[in-house]
Amino acid sequence: MKITRILGAAAGVALGLAAAAFAQEPLKVGSYPANPPWETKTEAGTFEGFEVDIVNEVAKRMGTTAEISGMDFKALFVATASRRADVVISSLTITDERLASQSFTQPYFQGALGIGVREDSDLTGPDGLKDKTVGTVATSFGESWLRDNEATLGYAGVKSYDSTANMLTDLQNGRIDAAVNDIVGMRYAFTQMKGLKVGGEVVTGERFAMMMPKGSDKLEQVNQAISDMKTDGTMAALYEKWLGVAPAPDSFTVTPMPVPTAAE
Known part of the structure; x- marks a missing residue:
C-alpha cells in the first residue's frame, strides 16, 4: 500500500511538472x-x-x-x-x-480602406481610380476589394507588392497613381513619408x-x-x-464576442 501511494504521488508530481512545462x-x-x-x-x-x-x-x-x-x-x-x-x-x-x-x-x-495618393492629386474617392494604376499588398483585403470591384472601379491595372513600404515608395515616385491599404496604417505611414495623403476612404465593415x-x-x-x-x-x-482616441462604446473593441464561423 505504501509503495502504491509513493508511486501515485510520483506520478502526480510528474503530471504536474508536465502541465507546468506545457503552460510555460x-x-x-x-x-x-x-x-x-x-x-x-x-x-x-x-x-x-x-x-x-x-x-x-x-x-x-x-x-x-x-x-x-x-x-x-x-x-x-x-x-x-x-x-x-x-x-x-x-x-x-x-x-x-x-x-x-x-x-x-x-x-x-x-477597419476601413484608405486610398493613398500624392499630395497634388485631386482624387477624393473610389471613383477617382478610373483608368489609374493602383498598388496594393499581395493577399491583403485591399487586393481582394480591388479585384472584386474591378468592373465598377474601371482602373487601368493593379500592381501587387510584398511590402507596404515598397508600395508607398512607388507611389511617392510616381510608378503607381494610387495605393489601397488599411487606412489606419496608411495615415500613420504618411506622418513619416513626405508628399503623400489619404485621398479617399472606403468603409468596408x-x-x-x-x-x-x-x-x-x-x-x-x-x-x-x-x-x-x-x-x-x-x-x-x-x-x-x-x-489616440477612445473606442466607441458599442464597438468591436469593447464588445465580447464568440469565435466567428462566418465573415459577417
Missing part, C-alpha cells in the same frame, strides 16, 4: 514587421504596436509569453496552415474564404482579428482572454494608447 511553452506568433501602429520591429529587434500589446497580454493571461517572429505578409498564411505559428497578427480581416482554411478569434477592430491554425486547441482560450480584456477595460486602454 511560448505562444508562437507570426507578425508582419512593417505595419505600424499595429505591429512593427524596432531597431533593437523587439516588436511593438497595438496588436503586439494585445497578443502579449493574451499570452500572459494564458500563463506564458509570446514569442514573436517577423514574416512577409503572404508567409503569415503559410505559418498557420503549417502550424509553425500558433497565432498571427497583422490587421488581418476575417473573410469566408480565409475561414475555410484558417480559424480566427473574435474581432477587436472594425471589415473585422480585424488574430488568425490561428484551423481548429486550433488554443482558439477558445485565446478568444476568452480577448473577451476578458474587453470586459475589464484593457483592450480599450490599448486602443487609446496606440490610436
Whole structure:
C-alpha cells in the first residue's frame, strides 16, 4: 500500500511538472514587421504596436509569453496552415474564404480602406481610380476589394507588392497613381513619408482579428482572454494608447464576442 501511494504521488508530481512545462511553452506568433501602429520591429529587434500589446497580454493571461517572429505578409498564411505559428497578427480581416482554411478569434477592430495618393492629386474617392494604376499588398483585403470591384472601379491595372513600404515608395515616385491599404496604417505611414495623403476612404465593415491554425486547441482560450480584456477595460486602454482616441462604446473593441464561423 505504501509503495502504491509513493508511486501515485510520483506520478502526480510528474503530471504536474508536465502541465507546468506545457503552460510555460511560448505562444508562437507570426507578425508582419512593417505595419505600424499595429505591429512593427524596432531597431533593437523587439516588436511593438497595438496588436503586439494585445497578443502579449493574451499570452500572459494564458500563463506564458509570446514569442514573436517577423514574416512577409503572404508567409503569415503559410505559418498557420503549417502550424509553425500558433497565432498571427497583422490587421488581418476575417473573410469566408480565409475561414475555410484558417480559424480566427473574435474581432477587436472594425477597419476601413484608405486610398493613398500624392499630395497634388485631386482624387477624393473610389471613383477617382478610373483608368489609374493602383498598388496594393499581395493577399491583403485591399487586393481582394480591388479585384472584386474591378468592373465598377474601371482602373487601368493593379500592381501587387510584398511590402507596404515598397508600395508607398512607388507611389511617392510616381510608378503607381494610387495605393489601397488599411487606412489606419496608411495615415500613420504618411506622418513619416513626405508628399503623400489619404485621398479617399472606403468603409468596408471589415473585422480585424488574430488568425490561428484551423481548429486550433488554443482558439477558445485565446478568444476568452480577448473577451476578458474587453470586459475589464484593457483592450480599450490599448486602443487609446496606440490610436489616440477612445473606442466607441458599442464597438468591436469593447464588445465580447464568440469565435466567428462566418465573415459577417
